[in-house]
Amino acid sequence: MKNLILLAACSIVLYSCNNASQAPVEYTIAQQENARVKTIENMISAYHGEKTATAKYAAFSVKAEQEGLHNVAVLYNAVSAAENIHAFNHKTVIEAAGGIVDEVKPVFTVKTTKENLHDDIEGEAYEAKTMYPDFLKTADAASNEPAVLSLNYAMKTERKHKTFFEQALGDINSNTLASLPSAYFVCPACGNTYTQAPKHCDFSLTDGGKFIRFE
Numbered sequence: 001m002k003n004l005i006l007l008a009a010c011s012i013v014l015y016s017c018n019n020a021s022q023a024p025v026e027y028t029i030a031q032q033e034n035a036r037v038k039t040i041e042n043m044i045s046a047y048h049g050e051k052t053a054t055a056k057y058a059a060f061s062v063k064a065e066q067e068g069l070h071n072v073a074v075l076y077n078a079v080s081a082a083e084n085i086h087a088f089n090h091k092t093v094i095e096a097a098g099g100i101v102d103e104v105k106p107v108f109t110v111k112t113t114k115e116n117l118h119d120d121i122e123g124e125a126y127e128a129k130t131m132y133p134d135f136l137k138t139a140d141a142a143s144n145e146p147a148v149l150s151l152n153y154a155m156k157t158e159r160k161h162k163t164f165f166e167q168a169l170g171d172i173n174s175n176t177l178a179s180l181p182s183a184y185f186v187c188p189a190c191g192n193t194y195t196q197a198p199k200h201c202d203f204s205l206t207d208g209g210k211f212i213r214f215e
Helices: 002-006 008-018 029-066 070-096 113-141 145-173
Strands: 184-186 212-214
Touching: 029 070, 029 113, 029 145, 070 145, 070 184, 070 212, 113 145
Parallel strands: none
Antiparallel strands: 184 212
């Protein structure tokens, strides 16, 4: 929670800058209260989604390995770890607000790696373009800065995951798997994912030396 709060100001500024062209929105007391309640509901929903993704991508990694797609398996392991970090951040926000986080029992189907990647691209696109932006609007209305921070981390990372999955599927389809990265680096604070270790995370400013390596 400490890192989440310390970095909140920076992320709020970035979020505000991205929306600078929009006129300020004024909310009534009733709207703000509804937004506060809805934000925790959204965070719980996001938490469940991230925990499910954590388990799902771990299983998809095993499937990719079985199919001889080691570099895809490495990607899935890295993304699974990133989703778990998002879940941890979401849970921290929920519990700090007095919410209760129930145990998640993930339900998903393991298909072929090509089918898995196709479904994952659609799933990440939905989270990055629809779900998280909608949740962010509500969290902003609620003035819940830790929620805005955690949601921003997840939204921005899902965009990158979508791109990684698209590359993997494209390489499978074109039989150019050798071009896939052999290692990934995950920020332990926000889940941001790289193919090369940076000096610091672009999202959370975490030192690159603390990143988790997958290969």
